[in-house]
Amino acid sequence: MTSSPVGRGGTAAPARRETFSSRKLFILSAIGSAVGLGNIWRFPYVAYENGGGAFLIPYLVALLCAGIPLLFLDYSIGHRFRGSAPLSYRRLHRAAEPLGWWQVLICFIIAIYYAAIIAWAAMYAWFSITKAWGDDAEGFFFNNYLQAAGDAGLSFDFVSSVFFPMLAVWIVTIVIMVAGVNKGISRANAVFLPLLVVMFVILVVQSLFLDGAMEGLNAFFTPNWDALQNPGVWAAAFGHIFFSLSVAFGIMVTYSSYLKRKTDLTGSGMVVAFANSGFEILAGIGVFAALGFMSVTAGKPVDEVASGGIGLAFVAFPTIVSEAPFGALLGVLFFGSLVFAGLTSLISILEVIVAAFQDKLGWSRKAATLVVTIPIALISLILFPTTTGIQLLDTSDAFVNQFGILACALVTVIVVSAGLGSLPRLQKHLNRTSTVKMGAGWRILVGGVVPVALGYMLINEIQTKSTEQYSDYPAWFNGVFGWGMAGALIVGALLLSLIPWNDKSKLKDPEYDEFDALEQRDGDVDNNAVNNRDVADNNNKELQP
Amino acid sequence: MTPVAITMMIIAMLTVWGGLALAMWNLARHPEDEDELPAPEEMPHEL
Numbered sequence: 001m002t003s004s005p006v007g008r009g010g011t012a013a014p015a016r017r018e019t020f021s022s023r024k025l026f027i028l029s030a031i032g033s034a035v036g037l038g039n040i041w042r043f044p045y046v047a048y049e050n051g052g053g054a055f056l057i058p059y060l061v062a063l064l065c066a067g068i069p070l071l072f073l074d075y076s077i078g079h080r081f082r083g084s085a086p087l088s089y090r091r092l093h094r095a096a097e098p099l100g101w102w103q104v105l106i107c108f109i110i111a112i113y114y115a116a117i118i119a120w121a122a123m124y125a126w127f128s129i130t131k132a133w134g135d136d137a138e139g140f141f142f143n144n145y146l147q148a149a150g151d152a153g154l155s156f157d158f159v160s161s162v163f164f165p166m167l168a169v170w171i172v173t174i175v176i177m178v179a180g181v182n183k184g185i186s187r188a189n190a191v192f193l194p195l196l197v198v199m200f201v202i203l204v205v206q207s208l209f210l211d212g213a214m215e216g217l218n219a220f221f222t223p224n225w226d227a228l229q230n231p232g233v234w235a236a237a238f239g240h241i242f243f244s245l246s247v248a249f250g251i252m253v254t255y256s257s258y259l260k261r262k263t264d265l266t267g268s269g270m271v272v273a274f275a276n277s278g279f280e281i282l283a284g285i286g287v288f289a290a291l292g293f294m295s296v297t298a299g300k301p302v303d304e305v306a307s308g309g310i311g312l313a314f315v316a317f318p319t320i321v322s323e324a325p326f327g328a329l330l331g332v333l334f335f336g337s338l339v340f341a342g343l344t345s346l347i348s349i350l351e352v353i354v355a356a357f358q359d360k361l362g363w364s365r366k367a368a369t370l371v372v373t374i375p376i377a378l379i380s381l382i383l384f385p386t387t388t389g390i391q392l393l394d395t396s397d398a399f400v401n402q403f404g405i406l407a408c409a410l411v412t413v414i415v416v417s418a419g420l421g422s423l424p425r426l427q428k429h430l431n432r433t434s435t436v437k438m439g440a441g442w443r444i445l446v447g448g449v450v451p452v453a454l455g456y457m458l459i460n461e462i463q464t465k466s467t468e469q470y471s472d473y474p475a476w477f478n479g480v481f482g483w484g485m486a487g488a489l490i491v492g493a494l495l496l497s498l499i500p501w502n503d504k505s506k507l508k509d510p511e512y513d514e515f516d517a518l519e520q521r522d523g524d525v526d527n528n529a530v531n532n533r534d535v536a537d538n539n540n541k542e543l544q545p
Numbered sequence: 546m547t548p549v550a551i552t553m554m555i556i557a558m559l560t561v562w563g564g565l566a567l568a569m570w571n572l573a574r575h576p577e578d579e580d581e582l583p584a585p586e587e588m589p590h591e592l
Contacts, residue, residue, distance in 0.1 A: 220550075260578070270568035271569055274561060275565055
């Protein structure tokens with residue numbers, strides 16, 4: 001903490017909100033959050049499938065027109081209202097608090113399965129040394145390692161080789177979280193992120209020297225210009241940018257609430273956004289160079305070996321590791337990168353939840369962290385290291401992404417822009433201390449382009465998922481852990497908003513009042529409050545004889 | 546690699562990594578507000 005919670009006289013003074021000790025640490029942490037598993041295993045395949053080199057155009061358009069504007073929206077809300085997601089939205093407007101809790105609950109779902117993937121990657125870094133999968137990487141992953149049940153369901157047959165690494169992931173993460181923003185989150189990111197970049201650069205260099213690397217890159221970068229006429233390709237670009245930047249589910253709101261009052265929000269955000277995309281381009285080069293090698297070795301064209309997600313990481317890459325020169329090193333670098341990319345993202349996801357409860361209950365950092373993270377870890381350890389863990393992970397991931405993050409983002413931008421009319425106020429806040437100034441264009445993008453793009457994607461997803469069973473799982477399974485879970489997040493958010501903020505909560509925070517007064521002195525105007533006052537004044541006038 | 550693939554690769558690197566370099570240069574031109582830094586005894590140890 002940046003100051004002692006106990007005053008000199010021995011009386012307990014309110015604990016001051018922690019702040020990142022420097023802008024550099026905030027940027028590192030925000031990049032650590034944005035660069036996750038998706039950058040490594042999702043982007044290369046999405047880009048390849050949607051036009052290859054030509055995908056760059058919709059990708060950059062989506063980055064500049066939706067990703068960065070949304071990132072700035074999150075920054076402005078978190079930094080102006082200086083709280084976790086529920087507290088920030090509550091301070092924006094009393095009725096907006098459920099949006100914050102919706103984001104917190106989305107993070108809860110992601111956290112419980114994200115830890116499982118990090119644990120698998122950690123084990124696979126180890127397996128790479130002995131090439132434990134032999135010559136059947138797919139069979140080894142599903143049958144030997146995960147011991148996956150044939151049918152989707154809910155089993156409590158635990159798989160020890162998944163359970164213990166998951167336990168280790170949770171212990172490491174909880175220790176980091178208990179240490180707080182500066183001693184935990186900042187330090188972890190300051191170590192893990194540079195380590196990730198170094199490991200990944202070595203991996204890319206090694207991949208480029210493999211036979212067939214150039215064929216892989218050729219396939220990846222050859223443009224298919226016709227793809228640009230397909231609206232699905234543009235939706236894929238907007239969807240990818242949206243998930244890749246970790247926007248609109250509380251993370252960036254929470255992290256920016258730990259920034260000092262005078263911070264260059266947009267300048268920092270540009271670095272974060274382009275660093276995230278820069279890492280994706282690097283991942284595309286590394287992954288497709290390795291897939292080129294796989295294609296040459298298997299005597300198949302690149303399109304037959306290209307894959308994304310779990311298939312790329314736990315089936316294609318182990319096959320490459322088995323056949324490549326210095327394959328063990330390649331495996332350790334690849335899976336090690338997944339572990340560090342995943343850990344820095346998991347930390348940020350958990351911080352959304354910890355900060356929310358810390359603010360609402362007014363508890364100390366340590367107490368709030370333990371009370372929040374231990375139950376989350378237990379739920380995660382009960383549901384995912386089992387023989388049905390992979391199916392549960394698959395369904396919860398697909399539904400929380402589309403009907404959690406995407407739906408919540410759409411509702412949030414509509415409420416903040418058209419509903420509350422808060423964009424001019426937030427724009428002014430961004431411009432007060434930032435170097436890259438936002439004009440009316442930002443408001444048009446956030447209030448117009450982004451809702452249209454998100455709405456289009458959401459309608460598409462609702463149509464797809466309601467007409468066919470996701471992954472051919474039983475209807476009850478997708479109904480409970482997919483649709484049911486997504487609906488429960490909304491109900492849960494409304495219920496959590498009904499819990500009153502007590503006197504110890506951060507809603508009544510003298511430090512924020514001081515901050516708020518300085519903001520208002522510098523020109524911040526709450527239009528809602530002004531409008532309400534005007535209405536009240538008019539009513540009073542009408543009542544006067 | 547075909548010339549068109551090489552061209553697209555270079556454009557992708559220039560736009561994204563160039564954008565990153567530009568963003569970092571912009572930030573370096575505007576140092577943090579020193580008044581807002583916490584007092585030395587409150588700063589965490591060097592990382």
